[in-house]
Amino acid sequence: MMRRKSPTGRYKVDPTDPRRMIMVGYDEKGEYELLGSEGIDNDGDGFVNEDGEGAYDPNRDWGWNWQPNYIQSGAYKYPFSIPENRAVVDFVMKHPNIAAAQSYHNNGGMILRGPGALEDLDTYNAQDVRVYDALGKKGEEMLPGYRYLVVYKDYYILYLAAS
DSSP states (O other), rough: EEEOOOOOOOEETTTTEEEEEEETTTSSSOEEEEEESSSTTTTTSSSOOOOTOOOOOOOOOTTTOOOOOOTTTOOSSSOOOOOHHHHHOOOOOHHHHHOOOOOOOOOOOEEEEOSSSGGGGGGGGHHHHHOOOHHHOOOHHSTTTEEEEIIIIIIIISSSOOO
């Protein structure tokens, strides 16, 4: 909160933490008035600095069956709106010789494959699934403690409503 000295102020510095302001009692004279929050509206929603760290999940920013935040908690503004994901898709689209890619997550001990939602099950070719399964099982052998999971049935179903 921004503050400034004021003869009509209703706040004083908290004696236990000088960064904090506390309201004075009716029989006390305050030193400061509060002017409001300082900062920037860095997500364009009309509020200043209200979003905590980790408000958006880069895994929910991809284009396939993207859903808004109220349906898929952690989604950002629109597909590929996070700069890092936009850079990946731009690179891949400029290089049509890329046939496959592997993403690495920083936590969890999981080798995940789609689909993430049951309604996408029929988009997976059976021959491709056999290859994915073989790679996933080989990954389990190579990475002790990692498990190969199909997202929608072994992990969780995507597009759960935001809570």
